[in-house]
Amino acid sequence: MSRHDVRGLSLWRGQGQELLAPGLDHRKADRAATLGQPQARTLVGVSNAAVGSSRLRMDHALRGRKAPSFADDVRTSLWDVPKWLPSKYFYDERGSELFERICTLPEYYLTSTEAQILRGAASEIVAEASMGEDLVLVELGSGSSRKTQTLIAALLAAQGRLLYVPIDISPTILHQAAERLLAAYPTLRIVGKAMEHEQGLAALSLEQQGPKLVLFLGSSLGNYEPADSERFLREIRRHLGPQDHLLLGADLCHDPAVLEAAYDDPTGVTALFNKNLLERINRELGGRFSTESFDHLAFFSPEKVRVEMHLRSRIDQQVPIEAIGEVVRFSAGETIHTENCYKYTREQLTTLAEVCGFAQVTSWSDPPDRFSVQLLRPRGASLR
Numbered sequence: 001m002s003r004h005d006v007r008g009l010s011l012w013r014g015q016g017q018e019l020l021a022p023g024l025d026h027r028k029a030d031r032a033a034t035l036g037q038p039q040a041r042t043l044v045g046v047s048n049a050a051v052g053s054s055r056l057r058m059d060h061a062l063r064g065r066k067a068p069s070f071a072d073d074v075r076t077s078l079w080d081v082p083k084w085l086p087s088k089y090f091y092d093e094r095g096s097e098l099f100e101r102i103c104t105l106p107e108y109y110l111t112s113t114e115a116q117i118l119r120g121a122a123s124e125i126v127a128e129a130s131m132g133e134d135l136v137l138v139e140l141g142s143g144s145s146r147k148t149q150t151l152i153a154a155l156l157a158a159q160g161r162l163l164y165v166p167i168d169i170s171p172t173i174l175h176q177a178a179e180r181l182l183a184a185y186p187t188l189r190i191v192g193k194a195m196e197h198e199q200g201l202a203a204l205s206l207e208q209q210g211p212k213l214v215l216f217l218g219s220s221l222g223n224y225e226p227a228d229s230e231r232f233l234r235e236i237r238r239h240l241g242p243q244d245h246l247l248l249g250a251d252l253c254h255d256p257a258v259l260e261a262a263y264d265d266p267t268g269v270t271a272l273f274n275k276n277l278l279e280r281i282n283r284e285l286g287g288r289f290s291t292e293s294f295d296h297l298a299f300f301s302p303e304k305v306r307v308e309m310h311l312r313s314r315i316d317q318q319v320p321i322e323a324i325g326e327v328v329r330f331s332a333g334e335t336i337h338t339e340n341c342y343k344y345t346r347e348q349l350t351t352l353a354e355v356c357g358f359a360q361v362t363s364w365s366d367p368p369d370r371f372s373v374q375l376l377r378p379r380g381a382s383l384r
């Protein structure tokens with residue numbers, strides 16, 4: 001890895017990485033990555049406005065030749081029976097903005113509850129995970145990193161400096177978060193990874209020595225099918241050394257009315273977020289969806305113990321998608337399944353962690369028991 005100075009911006013550069021020229025819009029990289037265009041494969045850089053850019057490096061995903069593109073995934077899932085779309089495509093620039101608005105809604109208690117738990121537990125988490133050594137803070141699906149600021153501040157207070165490695169599929173939200181954090185914390189360094197979790201974890205294993213605290217917050221685990229959540233937790237475990245810790249935030253199963261309201265707010269922000277998937281297909285793949293002809297649907301399934309989100313066609317309709325060269329047909333009432341959000345009991349979370357090779361160090365929940373945060377360490381790792 002070598003260091004480069006470009007018009008006063010100091011950057012690191014390594015194999016498979018390139019610098020974005022100052023002023024080159026990272027949103028173009030975002031869109032190119034979605035379309036699978038070649039320039040998205042090697043872009044690594046910082047935006048022109050990066051504050052304290054000598055403290056920032058951004059790595060973008062290297063797309064393998066065989067990795068499915070957005071068009072491939074839409075072709076697979078919208079022509080499946082029943083129809084569905086992968087929820088990771090919610091998070092383009094507009095989707096990330098809408099998710100930020102969801103996080104401020106009173107109905108979406110997940111964010112405020114987890115933030116409150118983190119505020120109360122930050123110094124304990126830092127003391128338990130660091131045991132006196134400097135930690136690297138890693139976050140999977142970091143989004144705006146707003147809740148993470150509590151931990152960043154606690155770690156900076158304990159160790160004076162910090163390397164933060166946020167991993168997120170959305171380059172735009174990563175850049176925005178990095179600029180805000182670097183302006184707020186002069187001794188913070190950030191290596192952002194605009195890529196999927198698995199790729200970020202693999203890159204991290206090659207780069208980072210020393211104890212790590214890995215965050216997986218916001219109940220993102222609940223978006224995985226049960227077998228996949230187990231597989232993914234094992235994958236995280238595989239990348240952790242004996243000194244590392246995982247902080248896992250997950251939503252608990254409770255009052256179905258409260259759960260449903262969290263995904264179907266009266267102001268309709270979650271509906272806009274859901275429908276943005278169709279708008280994204282329009283913008284990026286030349287789709288002709290009319291969002292008015294779909295309803296947002298969110299309900300709790302007691303059998304599956306999950307909230308399901310769907311888009312339900314109001315009418316019989318045919319929608320061309322130019323980039324796919326096909327027309328997708330809907331009958332009135334037919335739905336596209338867009339997301340699952342599994343809910344857990346605290347006992348299930350403890351068992352899941354154990355099965356995946358972790359031991360629980362401590363866990364916290366809010367007084368009505370709606371949300372849980374667990375600090376885990378690799379099982380068999382000796383306490384230092």
Ligand SMILES: C[S@@+](CC[C@H](N)C(=O)[O-])C[C@H]1O[C@@H](n2cnc3c(N)ncnc32)[C@H](O)[C@@H]1O
Nearest residue numbers: 088091141142143168169170195196197217218
């Ligand atoms: C539900 S939001 C949670 C954001 C934040 N962690 C929080 O708790 O508020 C999920 C985040 O994960 C990112 N994401 C979704 N799927 C991903 C994937 N497969 N790999 C990496 N990031 C992903 C999204 O861009 C989004 O920022």
